[in-house]
Amino acid sequence: MRIGIVCPYSWDVPGGVQFHIRDLAEHLIARGHHVSVLAPADDETPLPPYAVSAGRAVPVPYNGSVARLNFGFLSAARVRRWLHDGGFDVIHIHEPTSPSLGLLACWAARGPIVATFHTSNPRSRAMIAAYPILQPALEKISARIAVSEYARRTLVEHLGGDAVVIPNGVDVGFFSGAEPRPEWQGDTIGFIGRIDEPRKGLQVLMRALPGILRERPGARLLVAGRGDEQEALEPLPAELRDRVEFLGMVSDEDKARLLRSVDLYVAPNLGGESFGVILVEAMSAGATVLATDLDAFAQVLDQGDAGEMFPNGDADALAAAALRILGDPERRDRLRTRASAHVRRFDWSVVAAEILSVYETVTAGAEAVRPAR
Amino acid sequence: MTTLICVVVVLALLGLYLSWTAGRLDRLHARIDAARAALDAQLLRRASVAQELATSGILDPAASIVLYEAAHAARQAEPDQREVAESELSQALRVVFAERDAVVEIDAAPGGTEAVGEMTQAVRRVPMARRFHNDAVRAARAVRRHRVVRWLRLAGHAPFPLAFEMDDEPPAVLTTEGGATAQ
Numbered sequence: 001m002r003i004g005i006v007c008p009y010s011w012d013v014p015g016g017v018q019f020h021i022r023d024l025a026e027h028l029i030a031r032g033h034h035v036s037v038l039a040p041a042d043d044e045t046p047l048p049p050y051a052v053s054a055g056r057a058v059p060v061p062y063n064g065s066v067a068r069l070n071f072g073f074l075s076a077a078r079v080r081r082w083l084h085d086g087g088f089d090v091i092h093i094h095e096p097t098s099p100s101l102g103l104l105a106c107w108a109a110r111g112p113i114v115a116t117f118h119t120s121n122p123r124s125r126a127m128i129a130a131y132p133i134l135q136p137a138l139e140k141i142s143a144r145i146a147v148s149e150y151a152r153r154t155l156v157e158h159l160g161g162d163a164v165v166i167p168n169g170v171d172v173g174f175f176s177g178a179e180p181r182p183e184w185q186g187d188t189i190g191f192i193g194r195i196d197e198p199r200k201g202l203q204v205l206m207r208a209l210p211g212i213l214r215e216r217p218g219a220r221l222l223v224a225g226r227g228d229e230q231e232a233l234e235p236l237p238a239e240l241r242d243r244v245e246f247l248g249m250v251s252d253e254d255k256a257r258l259l260r261s262v263d264l265y266v267a268p269n270l271g272g273e274s275f276g277v278i279l280v281e282a283m284s285a286g287a288t289v290l291a292t293d294l295d296a297f298a299q300v301l302d303q304g305d306a307g308e309m310f311p312n313g314d315a316d317a318l319a320a321a322a323l324r325i326l327g328d329p330e331r332r333d334r335l336r337t338r339a340s341a342h343v344r345r346f347d348w349s350v351v352a353a354e355i356l357s358v359y360e361t362v363t364a365g366a367e368a369v370r371p372a373r
Numbered sequence: 374m375t376t377l378i379c380v381v382v383v384l385a386l387l388g389l390y391l392s393w394t395a396g397r398l399d400r401l402h403a404r405i406d407a408a409r410a411a412l413d414a415q416l417l418r419r420a421s422v423a424q425e426l427a428t429s430g431i432l433d434p435a436a437s438i439v440l441y442e443a444a445h446a447a448r449q450a451e452p453d454q455r456e457v458a459e460s461e462l463s464q465a466l467r468v469v470f471a472e473r474d475a476v477v478e479i480d481a482a483p484g485g486t487e488a489v490g491e492m493t494q495a496v497r498r499v500p501m502a503r504r505f506h507n508d509a510v511r512a513a514r515a516v517r518r519h520r521v522v523r524w525l526r527l528a529g530h531a532p533f534p535l536a537f538e539m540d541d542e543p544p545a546v547l548t549t550e551g552g553a554t555a556q
Binding site for chain 2: 112136142144160350354
């Protein structure tokens with residue numbers, strides 16, 4: 001099958017959507033399909049052989065932060081050329097509601113279009129105002145995919161219609177086969193994510209840490225991710241600060257080894273999550289997971305059967321739960337066994353097959369994708 | 374003179390808008406037709422796989438008869454009975470595949486692994502195709518409810534689109550949540 005995938009965000013900026021598209025493209029190619037990914041990228045950015053640049057993304061203030069997006073006549077022309085040259089049986093657009101390549105491709109293409117909605121943002125004013133403009137483009141999508149039941153609910157609420165749920169994929173074997181590092185083992189708690197992004201909730205974990213260290217003075221917190229380390233340490237009393245180790249940005253291999261090594265992985269996110277790939281990665285690596293009771297996380301953790309949860313933002317509850325888990329190796333074993341069975345459904349072999357089923361359902365008997373008019 | 378130009382411009386814009394809306398409706402109807410064809414294909418495929426399984430001799434005679442009946446009824450149903458017949462096939466499949474043992478036993482029979490794989494795919498794709506179809510119906514209905522579209526009959530003679538409502542819940546043991554891994 002000839003498949004065109006549209007990535008809305010800069011290829012050179014690491015992010016969940018970009019990684020998802022990279023893994024999906026590589027899995028589809030491994031199954032013998034022809035895949036071309038259209039993505040915003042600088043001309044100097046080295047791209048994998050299956051990716052095509054749609055030009056440089058422009059930083060614009062959007063939705064409360066500066067987003068790097070592609071739009072305008074030049075981008076639209078590139079999208080049309082890519083559609084024309086590609087001769088795709090199906091195109092798969094990611095995040096079609098963001099004002100970038102996805103929306104442009106939706107606008108410019110006719111034929112079988114599949115779209116994945118990754119984020120489940122609360123309805124913004126811009127979205128309401130743009131609805132009459134968005135709708136004619138979005139109604140060309142023949143199949144919608146939401147990454148979780150929660151994301152599907154918000155999608156249905158905001159845009160009407162329906163979507164099938166296909167979770168994000170994780171290469172389970174890569175994490176379960178990683179080699180633990182001895183220096184990261186022994187009463188260790190892990191956190192991975194942007195340090196200075198309040199929504200990732202590191203400050204909640206920092207407030208819980210004194211309580212944990214009071215009963216387990218030997219415990220250590222390992223933090224991997226970008227951000228200001230001094231600022232992150234501020235909620236912590238000075239004498240406890242040496243119990244925290246910052247690893248900075250880590251490679252994929254080190255991330256897997258870190259998750260293999262820690263006794264407990266904590267995800268104290270305050271909100272804005274529609275899935276939780278990192279939880280699946282931690283479970284794949286055999287780490288016990290303790291996460292905020294967000295809707296999206298509850299689903300990934302099988303409503304608490306595959307990992308423990310605590311009330312959003314409650315540092316005392318986090319500390320109590322962490323101590324309970326760290327002090328009970330049997331409970332950890334039980335959770336690990338359940339988690340390793342539960343994560344199989346998120347493995348790329350299963351997820352890619354599901355996405356292919358969607359492609360096959362919408363292309364059966366349909367004409368190929370072509371530029372509109 | 375200026376009034377005349379204004380009138381002409383407004384009429385031209387209105388004409389453009391109407392022709393664009395008619396084109397949009399046409400696209401939406403084409404999308405429904407494609408989605409409906411895909412749904413029919415998936416329903417037929419599911420009924421065929423069920424019928425094959427029922428006549429293969431792998432299942433016990435009682436289960437074979439139940440499944441054969443339901444699959445046959447689904448294939449032969451008149452359009453207005455289709456939703457009921459397909460729902461009954463879903464129920465029959467859930468009864469036959471009520472326990473994991475059923476899957477294990479079919480798996481062990483010659484050609485059984487393929488049968489389980491085909492069935493797993495079929496019961497997954499029916500709800501998929503149905504969601505895509507009903508999503509297309511909803512989009513078309515939203516446009517057709519516009520006053521301008523109704524008054525000027527921009528939809529032409531195309532029938533008002535109807536959703537396809539049925540029970541398409543797959544047997545739990547054949548879902549990825551239940552541990553199935555059909556490729």
